Amino acid sequence: MLSKLSSLLRVTAVRLSIIYTVIFGVLAIGIVFYMTGATVNVLREQYQASIDNEVTGLARIYRRGGVNQLIRTLDRRARAPGANLYVVTNPQGQIIAGNVPQMQRGIMRKIGWTKRAFRYQRFDDQSDTEHRAIARVLEVPNGMRILVGRDVSEYEDITKIVGGGFKLALGTMVALGLLTWFFVGRGALKRIDQVSKSSQRIMGGDKSERLPVTGSNDEFDRLSENLNTMLDQINHLDDGVKQMSDNIAHDLKTPITRLRNKAEEAFSLEKKPEEQQEKIADIIDDCDSIVKTFDALLMISRVESGSTVAKLEPLKASDILTDVYELYEALVEDDGKHLTIELSLPDNLMIKGNRELLSQAISNLIDNAIKYGGERISLVGTHASDTLEISVIDNGAGIQEEDRTRVVERFVRLDKSRNKSGNGLGLSLVKAICDIHKASLRLDDNQPGLIVSMKIPVMDQ
Numbered sequence: 001m002l003s004k005l006s007s008l009l010r011v012t013a014v015r016l017s018i019i020y021t022v023i024f025g026v027l028a029i030g031i032v033f034y035m036t037g038a039t040v041n042v043l044r045e046q047y048q049a050s051i052d053n054e055v056t057g058l059a060r061i062y063r064r065g066g067v068n069q070l071i072r073t074l075d076r077r078a079r080a081p082g083a084n085l086y087v088v089t090n091p092q093g094q095i096i097a098g099n100v101p102q103m104q105r106g107i108m109r110k111i112g113w114t115k116r117a118f119r120y121q122r123f124d125d126q127s128d129t130e131h132r133a134i135a136r137v138l139e140v141p142n143g144m145r146i147l148v149g150r151d152v153s154e155y156e157d158i159t160k161i162v163g164g165g166f167k168l169a170l171g172t173m174v175a176l177g178l179l180t181w182f183f184v185g186r187g188a189l190k191r192i193d194q195v196s197k198s199s200q201r202i203m204g205g206d207k208s209e210r211l212p213v214t215g216s217n218d219e220f221d222r223l224s225e226n227l228n229t230m231l232d233q234i235n236h237l238d239d240g241v242k243q244m245s246d247n248i249a250h251d252l253k254t255p256i257t258r259l260r261n262k263a264e265e266a267f268s269l270e271k272k273p274e275e276q277q278e279k280i281a282d283i284i285d286d287c288d289s290i291v292k293t294f295d296a297l298l299m300i301s302r303v304e305s306g307s308t309v310a311k312l313e314p315l316k317a318s319d320i321l322t323d324v325y326e327l328y329e330a331l332v333e334d335d336g337k338h339l340t341i342e343l344s345l346p347d348n349l350m351i352k353g354n355r356e357l358l359s360q361a362i363s364n365l366i367d368n369a370i371k372y373g374g375e376r377i378s379l380v381g382t383h384a385s386d387t388l389e390i391s392v393i394d395n396g397a398g399i400q401e402e403d404r405t406r407v408v409e410r411f412v413r414l415d416k417s418r419n420k421s422g423n424g425l426g427l428s429l430v431k432a433i434c435d436i437h438k439a440s441l442r443l444d445d446n447q448p449g450l451i452v453s454m455k456i457p458v459m460d461q
Helices: 002-009 012-079 153-203 219-251 253-268 273-304 317-334 355-372 426-436
Strands: 085-089 095-098 118-121 131-139 145-151 313-316 338-344 350-353 376-384 387-394 440-445 450-457
Touching (some): 012 085, 012 095, 012 145, 313 317, 313 355, 317 376, 355 376
Antiparallel strands (some): 118 131, 313 350, 376 387
8 A cells, every 4th residue: 555655746747736626725724714814803893992982982981971971872783683781890909880791701801802712691691502702891980890891702613614614625636645645646657657667578579569649649659759750760760770680681791702803813913013003992992981871871871870960950841952053064065965954933932941851862863864874964943832833853764653662772773773883872871861851763664764752842922
């Protein structure tokens, strides 16, 4: 039981419930005491003002008619229904007139207001009920003392009613607080236990396990959804690492073996310096090709992992396309081909992206078109609703429809491209860059040739 309570108290929702209950309880106590005290003070001041007025009137009667007239007036008022308290005592302190046969001892000894409410009895009181009152005592010149008072049972009853209501409200609040702690805490513990069990299965190697989502869209669901997205991303990266390792082992085995054979060949040509120099130059070219392959793999890994290289910022779409076109125009002409650019874009069209990565993706597409396409290459930029479409179009042999989904995988090279330089990573990098920019990559037939398009979301204007 204690361990269960301890577990509940560690739940944030339960601790917040306790804190809120305590705060509301303290505020409720303060408000009740303030309202009760204010009400009692107002009634007491009214009673005192009433007594002061009556004492002032009695003083005028005493000045006009003397003691006898004063006593007759007090006697008459004492018999009236709902009368105030009236007591007249002789110099020895004995009650000689009034409507109070007995009261708390020592009240008549001090002139002025009583410090606190005192006990008294009435002539017509048939029960043992104890009455309480406040009063003012004054002394006349012949030594007699007169008490004029007011029963305070009314505001004491108010205090009791308010106190009872406060106890009921406080008890209800505590009960509801306990119920809230129990149900909220138990629900929170259940959700935490589910998350804990799922986490243990994930740590045990079950990559398909995900944190529970109830559909309530509360903070637990939002946390689980974010963590599940993170787990999906981790699995995706893990699969990518495994795939990359397998591809490296498979696709780089041949060039490294060829590199070793060339090195042995060069070693055997020690007496033929010119042939040896040619072999060494071939070895250097092969090493550069392998280095480029690893650079491309590292770039893909950095992009897919969302590293700082993929920091996105507002970019002007036309500037990116124009810069790439100006860079490649001369290179394409040197290769005996022709590159054109067609832009159908608003001048202020903005996208959120990384200039270096987008330029790299477009450059890869143009490089592929130069290597495998025809004589004419077009760089086209169009805008439709909320999307920027960047296309690289050639009039070459194109790619068969069944191969179009496969060529974006790492190290995939079609048979007809085996005799040309490359590592099969160009379109893989383009695909990774598209994923970072939440863009889509599509390959279509140009009849003849190939259309490779990237559709990138544009920023709100």
